[in-house]
Amino acid sequence: MVTFLAGGTGTPKLLDGAGEVFAPSATTVVGNTGDDVELGGHLVCPDLDTVLFHGGGVIDRDRWWGIAGDTTETHAELHRLAEAAGLEGGPRYLPAERQTAGRDIANWRRFSGIAEFMEIGDRDRAVHLTRTSLLDEGHSLTAVTRRLADAFDLDVELLPMSDDPVATIVHTDDGPLHFQAYWVHRRADPEVEDVEFRGAEDAEPTDAVREALSEPVVIGPSNPVTSLGPMLALSGVREALASTPVVAVSPFVEDRIFSGPAADLMRGVGREPSTAGVARAYPFADAFVLDAEDGTELDRPVVRTDTRIDDAADAARVAAACDRALEAVGA
Amino acid sequence: MVTFLAGGTGTPKLLDGAGEVFAPSATTVVGNTGDDVELGGHLVCPDLDTVLFHGGGVIDRDRWWGIAGDTTETHAELHRLAEAAGLEGGPRYLPAERQTAGRDIANWRRFSGIAEFMEIGDRDRAVHLTRTSLLDEGHSLTAVTRRLADAFDLDVELLPMSDDPVATIVHTDDGPLHFQAYWVHRRADPEVEDVEFRGAEDAEPTDAVREALSEPVVIGPSNPVTSLGPMLALSGVREALASTPVVAVSPFVEDRIFSGPAADLMRGVGREPSTAGVARAYPFADAFVLDAEDGTELDRPVVRTDTRIDDAADAARVAAACDRALEAVGA
Numbered sequence: 001m002v003t004f005l006a007g008g009t010g011t012p013k014l015l016d017g018a019g020e021v022f023a024p025s026a027t028t029v030v031g032n033t034g035d036d037v038e039l040g041g042h043l044v045c046p047d048l049d050t051v052l053f054h055g056g057g058v059i060d061r062d063r064w065w066g067i068a069g070d071t072t073e074t075h076a077e078l079h080r081l082a083e084a085a086g087l088e089g090g091p092r093y094l095p096a097e098r099q100t101a102g103r104d105i106a107n108w109r110r111f112s113g114i115a116e117f118m119e120i121g122d123r124d125r126a127v128h129l130t131r132t133s134l135l136d137e138g139h140s141l142t143a144v145t146r147r148l149a150d151a152f153d154l155d156v157e158l159l160p161m162s163d164d165p166v167a168t169i170v171h172t173d174d175g176p177l178h179f180q181a182y183w184v185h186r187r188a189d190p191e192v193e194d195v196e197f198r199g200a201e202d203a204e205p206t207d208a209v210r211e212a213l214s215e216p217v218v219i220g221p222s223n224p225v226t227s228l229g230p231m232l233a234l235s236g237v238r239e240a241l242a243s244t245p246v247v248a249v250s251p252f253v254e255d256r257i258f259s260g261p262a263a264d265l266m267r268g269v270g271r272e273p274s275t276a277g278v279a280r281a282y283p284f285a286d287a288f289v290l291d292a293e294d295g296t297e298l299d300r301p302v303v304r305t306d307t308r309i310d311d312a313a314d315a316a317r318v319a320a321a322c323d324r325a326l327e328a329v330g331a
Numbered sequence: 332m333v334t335f336l337a338g339g340t341g342t343p344k345l346l347d348g349a350g351e352v353f354a355p356s357a358t359t360v361v362g363n364t365g366d367d368v369e370l371g372g373h374l375v376c377p378d379l380d381t382v383l384f385h386g387g388g389v390i391d392r393d394r395w396w397g398i399a400g401d402t403t404e405t406h407a408e409l410h411r412l413a414e415a416a417g418l419e420g421g422p423r424y425l426p427a428e429r430q431t432a433g434r435d436i437a438n439w440r441r442f443s444g445i446a447e448f449m450e451i452g453d454r455d456r457a458v459h460l461t462r463t464s465l466l467d468e469g470h471s472l473t474a475v476t477r478r479l480a481d482a483f484d485l486d487v488e489l490l491p492m493s494d495d496p497v498a499t500i501v502h503t504d505d506g507p508l509h510f511q512a513y514w515v516h517r518r519a520d521p522e523v524e525d526v527e528f529r530g531a532e533d534a535e536p537t538d539a540v541r542e543a544l545s546e547p548v549v550i551g552p553s554n555p556v557t558s559l560g561p562m563l564a565l566s567g568v569r570e571a572l573a574s575t576p577v578v579a580v581s582p583f584v585e586d587r588i589f590s591g592p593a594a595d596l597m598r599g600v601g602r603e604p605s606t607a608g609v610a611r612a613y614p615f616a617d618a619f620v621l622d623a624e625d626g627t628e629l630d631r632p633v634v635r636t637d638t639r640i641d642d643a644a645d646a647a648r649v650a651a652a653c654d655r656a657l658e659a660v661g662a
Contacts, residue, residue, distance in 0.1 A: 040460045041372035041467070073402050077457030085482040094467060102433020112464035122453050126408030129371045133443035136425060151416035
């Protein structure tokens with residue numbers, strides 16, 4: 001048994017070839033929910049959906065989000081309506097007293113859907129609509145995610161990190177922004193001053209997550225701050241990781257990064273944007289997989305390989321390195 | 332100034348040619364909201380939307396609902412997901428304690444969106460999404476409808492009958508069904524035993540509706556029970572109609588009907604399914620427009636014309652008859 005912690009695109013890309021090394025039926029994926037939003041009445045879980053769509057063989061492989069070939073009829077009409085009615089676009093954050101009306105899980109991340117600021121495809125929207133309807137019928141996000149995994153015929157088990165709301169709020173020189181407002185609407189332009197995981201102090205990992213974290217854990221090359229950070233902000237997750245073998249793949253090659261906002265975010269939270277900084281952010285990691293060109297010296301076992309992941313063969317190579325690293329620490 | 336009461340397709344079809352007789356800028360349309368549903372988190376207002384889409388020149392003229400040429404990508408995927416996940420379709424009515432969570436206006440008509448039992452087109456959905464988002468931002472249904480009317484560039488004023496929830500519940504030999512469950516899902520098959528307008532005793536017409544009802548009123552050939560009934564169930568509407576000139580077009584030709592469920596519904600509420608029955612249901616009507624072949628003798632002034640409406644020219648002919656009937660009662 002092995003458990004992957006997944007957020008953003010780093011770990012999902014690793015999962016693309018992990019099945020060659022770790023049997024899917026013995027693999028659990030715990031997904032970040034810190035960057036979820038409720039948009040226009042529907043709970044959107046981008047990091048769970050990337051795993052769902054990948055597992056279902058429908059992910060858009062150019063973007064690593066959304067469904068390949070999806071249409072955007074509703075999205076386009078939302079923009080037409082807003083423009084014709086003189087309604088301003090951009091993230092329309094609902095007032096505090098409206099944040100949880102009807103759904104506690106929406107807290108700190110509820111946006112009106114007028115001129116929808118994130119592009120939601122038409123088939124993609126059906127997933128959010130089904131998810132939200134199941135929540136409204138009284139099921140937990142964990143139970144709902146299992147149903148969706150059935151619908152996409154996933155061969156791994158997919159779990160949200162928590163059934164409680166946690167919202168990644170990026171504090172910037174332009175004020176606090178929900179992660180999606182920072183990343184999608186503002187294109188990571190404002191300067192990051194800090195990152196907050198609102199709700200994390202009261203949120204719990206689910207029993208299913210606690211059980212999954214009693215197995216060896218692989219942390220893929222996801223962004224440590226906003227893809228992994230919300231999970232690590234849960235004390236229950238930190239405690240569990242401290243007592244199980246953990247291998248982490250650095251998303252950096254020394255101080256260079258393949259893609260994404262990790263460097264700005266690491267700097268923003270006062271961490272060095274490098275493999276060394278990642279190692280300090282993951283005190284619970286027992287071993288690391290680093291790029292062959294990454295000469296960083298760490299105080300823990302290291303397995304080196306080419307860590308660039310462009311396709312499933314790359315992913316299988318990095319997964320094999322993770323397996324060797326787990327062996328090195330006796331898992 | 333003239334005010335039309337609209338529900339179903341009868342009055343909207345009349346509006347298709349009414350502009351030839353009544354200046355659109357001096358015309359108000361009050362729409363039935365008794366058959367609204369909240370479906371998958373979005374408030375769907377079929378009778379308001381028929382007027383919106385007709386006014387915007389985009390209505391599907393074969394069905395007289397929905398947008399011409401609309402796609403149904405989300406709807407199809409909702410059904411695929413539900414089937415793949417083993418989730419039962421059909422109306423999934425949310426439990427009582429969930430009916431108003433977050434939105435009072437949803438009361439008695441909130442359905443989960445799993446395997447969505449009404450077909451919502453992709454562009455159509457953008458209307459419901461924008462409407463619901465504006466409601467969530469704190470606007471009344473009246474204000475929201477004005478915004479949507481702007482978006483569709485309507486030349487008449489469109490008002491919902493009330494900003495309060497009223498739900499048309501059809502009591503049948505198979506138990507109580509929300510009107511849309513009876514009409515769309517069950518295709519009007521169960522035997523009608525009674526029709527209830529839940530919430531009507533506490534609902535108020537808006538100030539804008541009261542003002543509109545101080546002008547001469549035209550009731551088109553809509554179904555008296557479920558298209559007009561919810562409006563007439565509001566004491567404020569009945570009082571207003573009693574003191575203004577009202578002309579009604581019978582949807583019957585004696586005891587025959589052009590289309591729709593009006594006959595079954597009239598019988599179900601103990602009324603004669605005929606022009607005579609309509610006249611008794613509309614005690615506030617001061618004159619009637621009947622079909623040229625309708626020999627019903629009424630105790631109020633009658634103008635006769637061919638009342639079948641297949642196109643805008645037909646509609647203009649019936650509208651002209653309404654105008655003559657209003658003149659006959661001194662309006």
